Amino acid sequence: MGRSVGGSAGIARIALQTMRSTYQELDNMTAPLARRAGELLVDMVHLSLQALGGQATAVTQKQALYDRICEHVASHVRDPGLSVDQVAEALNCSRRHLHNAFSGRDQSLGGFIQQSRLELCMRELHSPALAHRTITEIAMGCGFGNSAHFSRAFKAYAGMSPSEFRALGH
Template identity: 30%
Template sequence: MREIFSSDDLPAAERLAGYREAVGQALVPVNVHADPGAPIRVRMGLMMLGQVEVCSVSATDDAHVEISRPRRLIRRSDPEAFRLLLALRGRIQMTQGDRSPRLTPGQMAFYDTSRPFHGSRRTINGRLHLVTLTVSRGLLPVADNLVKSMIAAPIAGRHGVAALMVDVVDRLLTDATRYTAADASRLAPVVLDLMTAVLSHELGDDAGRPASPESRRRVLHTSIQAFVQQRLGDPGLTPRSIAAAHHISVRLLHQLYQEQGETVAGSIRAARLERCRADLGDPLRAGCSITTIAARWGFTDYAHFSKLFRAAYGLCPRDWRHQHQP
C-alpha cells in the first residue's frame, strides 16, 4: 500500500491544509471541515487491486473532523462508482439520502459517489481506522437499483459473509507490502466476489443475476483461507477438519486449492513457515527458543521443521535468526 498522506510530515499548523489537499485530489474528492487549531494526526494509504481502489485512513487524534461531498465536487469528478465504507476502529457517521448510520468497529455501508453525502468521524481511545473500497458500478454483478436500495444501510460484520469481508480487508492491509502486481490482479475478483456476496446476503434471494459457479468457488476458497490463517497454530489443522468446518467434502477442498495451483498441505506449510520466519526476525521474540516458535505455529517435530525451513529459506532456523536479528 502506497502512503499518500501523513500529517507527521508537516508542521502542526499546516496539517489540516495538507489533509484537505490530499482528500481533495482523490478519485472521489471530499471537503474536510475542522477547527483551524484541531490536532490533526492522520495517515492515508492507497492500493489498487485491479479495478478496485482500496484506501486506508487512520487517525490518532481527538479532533472532530467532518467531510462532505457536495454537488459541486460531484460535477468536478465522478467516477460513477459504488463505495463500501468499513469501520475497523473508531466511530463514523455518514449521511446519504434519508439514512444516517453510525458505524462502529466491524460495521460497513455502501455509498454512491454520484450523490451528495456528508459525515463525521471520532476516535475511540484515541484511535480510528476506516477503509473504503471503490468500484465502478458495472463491476458488481448486482442490478444498480438493488445496490442503490442498500445505500447507507448499516451492515453488521460480526457473522457470515460480512464478517469474512472484515477479515479479508484486515488481512489485505496487514500484508499489503508483500503483494506483487500479479497478486493484486488475482485478488481483485476475490474482493469483488465478496462485495457481491455481502450485497446478495443483505438483499436476500432477489439480488439480481445469480453469482457464477466460479464466483461462488472463489468466495468459498477465500473463506477457507481466512479459516486456515486463524488456526495455523493448531497441529490438528488437516484437510478433513477444514472440510468439515465448511460442510464440504475433502475432495472438493483439494479441487479448490488445485484450481489456484496449490495444495492444501503445501499452503498450510508455507503459511506456517512464513509466520515462523517473521517471529525469528522479531526482536521482541529474541528470548523465545526456536522450538517454542515452531510449536507456536503447529510444528511439533523440530527436526522436520528445521528441514522444511532450510528448504524454503536456504538456511537453518538458527542461522537465519542470527543473520536477521538486529
C-alpha cells in the same frame, strides 16, 4: 485499444497503494515472502480488472470457498491439529471440494497450511519481542509438531536453516 485502470477508488486504489508499499519494502523481504506478496498483488490486479469489466460481483463458488479456507487457516494456523481433514470438517465440505478450490493454483491445501506456518515462524524468528524464545518453542507455537520436520521444511522453503535465518534478523 487498451483501457487504463485508474487507481483513484475501490479495489484499484487498494491495489495501487499495496503495490507501492510492497515495492518500498522489497529489500526487507526474503525471496519467499516477496514471491507471496507478488502473488497477492496479481490477485488484486485481477480483481481490479474484473471490477473494470463489471464482473466484481460475480465471485465464483470456487473462489468463495478458497477465501473461506484461507480465513480458516489464518485463524487456526497455530493449531497443530490443523489439517486438510480438520478444515473439511470445520467448513462442512468434502476433501474433494477443498482440493478443487486449490486446483489451478501453485500449491495444495496441505502446502498452503505449511507455507502459512513457515511464514508465521519467519516473522516470529525476526521479532525482537520473541528473541528470548527458542527456535523449537517458536516452531511448536506456530503449529509444527516435530522440530526435525520443521527444520527440513524451513530450510527447503527459506534456503537456510532457522538459526541462520534468525541470525540475519538480529
